[in-house]
Structures are given as C-alpha cells and as structure tokens.
Amino acid sequence: MPRGPSVSLTRGGDQWPNTRHRAFTERAARAGVHVLREKPMATSVEDCEAMIRIADERHVKLMIAYRLHFDDVGATDEEQDPRFKGVDATAFALMRFSQGRIAQFGIGHAASAVSSYRVVGEKGDLLVESAFGYEKERKHVLTLEGKTEERVFATHDQFAPELLYFSKCVLEDQEPGPSGREGLADVRVITAMLESARTGRPVKLEAFPMKRRPSLDQLIVRPAASPPAPVNAPAPAQG
CATH class of the missing domain: 3.40.50.720 (NAD(P)-binding Rossmann-like Domain)
Structure with missing residues (x-):
C-alpha cells in the first residue's frame, strides 16, 4: 500500500x-x-x-x-516554425460514431488562436467561444428552435x-x-x-x-x- x-x-x-x-x-x-x-x-x-x-x-x-x-462550461500541413521541426503544423480529423453521429475538428499551432467548438443537433446548436482556455470569459450561444440565448461564464481558477x-x-x-x-x-x-x-x-x-x-x-x-x-x-x- x-x-x-x-x-x-x-x-x-x-x-x-x-x-x-x-x-x-x-x-x-x-x-x-x-x-x-x-x-x-x-x-x-x-x-x-x-x-x-x-x-x-x-x-x-x-x-x-x-x-x-471540473468546469462549467486526417489532413496535415508542413510546419514552418523551426521550433516544431518534424511536427505537423495543422491536423484535421473526422470521427464517426454509432447512430450516425459525426465529430469533425481541427487543431494547429500555425493557425490563428481560435478556441471554440459547436455542437449541432436536430433542434438547435450550441456554440462555445474561448472554450478551452482559462484566461478569458467563456460564452455559450444556444440556438434552440430559432431562439438564441447567450450566457457568459466568468473567469475562474x-x-x-x-x-x-x-x-x-x-x-x-x-x-x-x-x-x-x-x-x-x-x-x-x-x-x-x-x-x-x-x-x-x-x-x-x-x-x-x-x-x-x-x-x-x-x-x-x-x-x-x-x-x-x-x-x-x-x-x-x-x-
């Protein structure tokens, strides 16, 4: 033990x-x-x-x-920054899950600093901005059956x-x-x-x-x- x-x-x-x-x-x-x-x-x-x-x-x-x-809220490109020699600058992937669900995402250190994701469903979608960082307020933009609501989450540890x-x-x-x-x-x-x-x-x-x-x-x-x-x-x- x-x-x-x-x-x-x-x-x-x-x-x-x-x-x-x-x-x-x-x-x-x-x-x-x-x-x-x-x-x-x-x-x-x-x-x-x-x-x-x-x-x-x-x-x-x-x-x-x-x-x-604990909080509330496939293709590659050649790297140009010598600090990341041998590392792909950008990667995109498409994932297929059961019951027809699909996830598509991209990430890269050679692109503009974008930190967001969007969940799209049958009746609406949820956009989360500043989703993965911890230095800025985050915002939820929920659109459900044509009506949109926004909610801001304060920065915390x-x-x-x-x-x-x-x-x-x-x-x-x-x-x-x-x-x-x-x-x-x-x-x-x-x-x-x-x-x-x-x-x-x-x-x-x-x-x-x-x-x-x-x-x-x-x-x-x-x-x-x-x-x-x-x-x-x-x-x-x-x-």
Missing part, C-alpha cells in the same frame, strides 16, 4: 518530454506515490496501459489532468479544483475520474488518426467502455488567481 498521501504533480511545462511520462509514472508508483499526470498521458497505447497496470498493482491513484472535467478533487480521491480512497483509462482512450484515438493519415484509410476502433463520464457532480468553482509579482526577477517571456 502507498506510504501516506504522497502525490507526484506534473503540470504544463513539464521538464521532460511526453515520451518519459511512463517512466516517471512507474517510478512514482513503485515508491507508493500517487500520480497526477499531465496530458497527453503518453505517446503510445502500450505506455498508457502499462501506467494503468502499475498504478493498479501498487494501489496508487493515477489521474490525468483534464481540468475541464481551473487548476485548484483539479488538485482539490485529486487530493480528495487520495484521502478518501476513491477512484479518480478522469482516470488513466480516459488518457488511454485519447491516445487510442490519436494513434488511429496517425495511422489513418499514414495509410489514407479510415481506422476502426473497438468499443472502449468507460466506468464513468464527466458530470456536473464534479463541478468545483474557485475564484481566478492573480499572477504573482516577480521577486527579484523579470517576468517570464511570453510565447
């Missing part, structure tokens, strides 16, 4: 690449330390499965840092709820959600996309049942944090 509620925290700006996530997770688990791992969980399905396996074997909590769980929730899971011996299986689910999809881009053919994934899904029961609201004043040092460079 783990030696008390020790926790290994790894957030954005990791000091090691994603390819090292498995190694550090395994080291922490062997030492009986609970792990909150930044996304992407790893760079292969095999690494994700190994991380889940050792967390179970060592009886430690493994959570993947999907901060929006998205990292504190994540840490509070994980701490509660450790102290109360609860299984975190998002768990390692959610991280694995994402890597399965990413791996399939890369295979599809390589072969030019669709890739079918077998069903991957989840024990739990995100819900409003996980909502934790904390006020936005102010940037700390530098102490005897210049502010870090942006960009």
Whole structure:
C-alpha cells in the first residue's frame, strides 16, 4: 500500500518530454506515490496501459489532468516554425460514431488562436467561444428552435479544483475520474488518426467502455488567481 498521501504533480511545462511520462509514472508508483499526470498521458497505447497496470498493482491513484472535467462550461500541413521541426503544423480529423453521429475538428499551432467548438443537433446548436482556455470569459450561444440565448461564464481558477478533487480521491480512497483509462482512450484515438493519415484509410476502433463520464457532480468553482509579482526577477517571456 502507498506510504501516506504522497502525490507526484506534473503540470504544463513539464521538464521532460511526453515520451518519459511512463517512466516517471512507474517510478512514482513503485515508491507508493500517487500520480497526477499531465496530458497527453503518453505517446503510445502500450505506455498508457502499462501506467494503468502499475498504478493498479501498487494501489496508487493515477489521474490525468483534464481540468475541464471540473468546469462549467486526417489532413496535415508542413510546419514552418523551426521550433516544431518534424511536427505537423495543422491536423484535421473526422470521427464517426454509432447512430450516425459525426465529430469533425481541427487543431494547429500555425493557425490563428481560435478556441471554440459547436455542437449541432436536430433542434438547435450550441456554440462555445474561448472554450478551452482559462484566461478569458467563456460564452455559450444556444440556438434552440430559432431562439438564441447567450450566457457568459466568468473567469475562474481551473487548476485548484483539479488538485482539490485529486487530493480528495487520495484521502478518501476513491477512484479518480478522469482516470488513466480516459488518457488511454485519447491516445487510442490519436494513434488511429496517425495511422489513418499514414495509410489514407479510415481506422476502426473497438468499443472502449468507460466506468464513468464527466458530470456536473464534479463541478468545483474557485475564484481566478492573480499572477504573482516577480521577486527579484523579470517576468517570464511570453510565447
């Protein structure tokens, strides 16, 4: 059993690449330390499965840092920025689900900073602007049967709820959600996309049942944090 509620925290700006996530997770688990791992969980399905396996074997909590769980709200292009040599600048994907549902999305660091998504249904649609960031207010634009309503969500701390929730899971011996299986689910999809881009053919994934899904029961609201004043040092460079 783990030696008390020790926790290994790894957030954005990791000091090691994603390819090292498995190694550090395994080291922490062997030492009986609970792990909150930044996304992407790893760079292969095999690494994700190994991380889940050792967390179970060592009886430690493994959570993947999907901060929006606690909040209310195929083709490639060549990269031009030398910092990202060998990395695709832009990627688009089309995903087909059961019952005729379709998801289409694009992401890229060579495009304008757009952070939004739109859900289109039979009777209306929901547009969410500034959907994935945490520095700006977010806006919901809901159109239902021809009537449109807008709702603005104030900026608040998205990292504190994540840490509070994980701490509660450790102290109360609860299984975190998002768990390692959610991280694995994402890597399965990413791996399939890369295979599809390589072969030019669709890739079918077998069903991957989840024990739990995100819900409003996980909502934790904390006020936005102010940037700390530098102490005897210049502010870090942006960009």
